[in-house]
Amino acid sequence: MASAPPPRRSVVTSGDVELAVFSEGDPADPTVLLVHGFPDTHRLWDGVAERLVGDHHVVRYDVRGAGASSAPRKTAAYRTELLAEDLFAVADAVSPNRPVHLVAHDWGSIQAWAAVTAPRAKSRIASFTSISGPHLDHVGQWVRRRLSHPTPANLIKVVTQLNHSWYIAAFHIPVLPGLAWRTVLGPRWRHLLRLVEGIEATPAPTIGADAARGVRLYRANMLTRHPEPSPVEIPVQVVIPTKDRFVTPELAEDLEHWIPRLWRRRVAAGHWVPLSHPAVVARVVDEFVDHTSGAPMTRGLQRGRAGVPFTNQLVVITGAGKGIGRATALAFAATGAEVVVADVDIESARRTAAEIGPAGYAYQVDVSDAEAMSRFAHDVAAEHGVPDVVVNNAGIGMAGPFLATTDRDWRRVTDINLLGVVNGCREFGALMADAGEGGYIVNVASAAAYTPSRSLSAYAASKAAVLALSDCLRAEFAGHGIGISAICPGIVATDITNTTTFAGADDVEQQRLRHRASKAYARRGFTPDRVAEEVLRAVRRRIPVLPVTPEAKLARFGSRFAPGLMRRLARIF
Structure with a gap:
């Protein structure tokens, strides 16, 4: 040449x-x-x-x-x-x-x-x-x-x-x-x-x-x-x-x-x-x-x-068909952002995008599929540009005794809750770094990340890994001007309980345990839109780790200043 x-x-x-x-x-x-x-x-x-x-x-x-x-x-x-x-x-x-x-x-x-x-x-x-x-x-x-x-x-x-x-x-x-x-x-x-x-x-x-x-x-x-x-x-x-x-x-x-x-x-x-x-x-x-x-x-x-935060910005949210993801998508859209609504269930993604209006774009993607996430990220960049904010929210519940949790259970919860976040951070983080104008990534973890429990070993381990990953990426991505927040909700009234897997339970018992958990979460009364408000606050103020619900804040305090007490409580709950 x-x-x-x-x-x-x-x-x-x-x-x-x-x-x-x-x-x-x-x-x-x-x-x-x-x-x-x-x-x-x-x-x-x-x-x-x-x-x-x-x-x-x-x-x-x-x-x-x-x-x-x-x-x-x-x-x-x-x-x-x-x-x-x-x-x-x-x-x-x-x-x-x-x-x-x-x-x-x-x-x-x-x-x-x-x-x-x-x-x-x-x-x-x-x-x-x-x-x-x-x-x-x-x-x-x-x-x-x-x-x-x-x-x-x-x-x-x-x-x-x-x-x-x-x-x-x-x-x-x-x-x-x-x-x-x-x-x-x-x-x-x-x-x-x-x-x-x-x-x-x-x-x-x-x-x-x-x-x-x-x-x-x-x-x-x-x-x-x-x-x-x-x-x-x-x-x-x-x-x-x-x-x-x-x-x-x-x-x-x-x-x-x-x-x-x-x-x-x-x-x-x-x-x-x-x-x-x-x-x-x-x-x-x-x-x-x-x-x-x-x-x-x-x-x-x-x-x-733009002079108003998030106005004309592009926000990508996974698991945005329902629950916290949907509420977060609507909250960003209310500020003037354009929102890519991604979910493994395309119909639920379309319903959320329809609620947003012309500034909502529905996509189907399985976050655990690395190749699919790569295609998704490049499709978003080609169609809409490099995102300003990415919220890695998609996740599943997993409960039950460790000894009853199968290899298949562990792979599923790890593939979605941890590797789904990894895939989102890698694909969109690379786009943001190449663009050179910074950006922000929110990883939705859980209070379970720092709250040990005898019945949540697989779920807590996956969310603790998300929290650790966020801390590591925050240090690495700082040189690119990319901020990272880990959001740690406690008990929130979403339908995650309707899809939670209870290890060791047969189909009938699964339905009974899901129904009981759903009723308990509903009585708690902490709604997804309140979590969404905290997600926006974390991005505005660049908060590294944000416990959301009162019990999540209390558990965060206990994990730092009374870890022995937290370990004793884990034997009960």
Whole structure:
């Protein structure tokens, strides 16, 4: 397979600065203009550009003072208004007849904000995707708003951002920052990226000199007065790397005061997300360019536009035909979510979906069948997109003495209660991780997971495994921005008792025991909709383990602080 041709190189003059410009793709396609930050060059965008170039005219350039572009000597030449003029000069040269779609990172984004708030922006810029580079005027207003209402939460936000911005003060020290970049930091930048960000990248050979000059960006712009931000009339997408060491997610607050058409997209990545997650960046840019060019919003854009939790989000729930699953599906739908209702019984799934209306989608799936769950997950992604929330709820009951529980009983309860959860976490967790925008998984366990009982050995073991699995996945998936909750209900009035297997009982005894258990659960009076409310609360607040009913909470306390008592009680119940 032949390698892609190298970018076409040209020179654009802006005032007394010559800018090295690199173009790829067909100029007849929509032009995407990529602007790098400090201390990078246009090579920051290599991975993003190669993924965009098939459908877009992709243009990059070295900003003044970096790479192959010329470098002014005076600090004042690095003011954002001059950098914005550079941006317009490049846009005019590469796309004179159509506005460009602007994408910028770090200081590239800071200077891009100066461009999109300029009078020319509406005719020259079709959309703006900002990554890890806030509007300096907005930052000033953001700080003033929080200091004028000095609540503990506001003060913590300001102090946290100041701690993240420690380097700004360091860059104002005379001589030393430039010397450090030329002699220590620049030659070791590749190693530092690997150590701090976990990124393998080859910096430009000019990195030391570029960064030494780039320090002037901070000196020219950071300690000046910043008025209230000007309104932005073009569509803006703010990409928020949730693990950014320099720009906290809170700096994206308040933007709707000045930007009517605003989307926020969270990505589970660090500051140099164009290097670490080029496929994710290319996808969110492609979606935004398509939408601002007339295409419908994707699931990710709908999520980024919504201001109410779960509105326009996609929720997948297994075992949603009845009981807790059905109640949870209706609860999510009531918040404005779209719900995939999955159940082994397709008719019950259809009834739940019909109650939801057009935002409910019925699917039949056996959670214990790994291949079926794989097909189900991919069908959901193809038809509806990657889910925001997955609730692994499907399960069965199993009771009776251990010695009466057969190998077949153990396999059935393990296949559904444990491996069904495993299959859901694996298939949908992989989709969420690949998408790079986080997500949430709820695993419905039980108070039996931490409440020993002489009559629930198989059921309790399967639910204890779900609880342990959730704890392990919470640690593993945190790096992908995926949260995990384990929900532990106690006695809830559902029809699980009508399908519970009682080990060692014949058919007549099975029916008698099921009828007795159903009556007891009904008298308890704790309904599935109350569990559903707790599921939504767990997702909103990212609660790791949530006992639901009073007896579940009491048992959780006992398991932690009085385990001996719990073991004695297990001999009775």
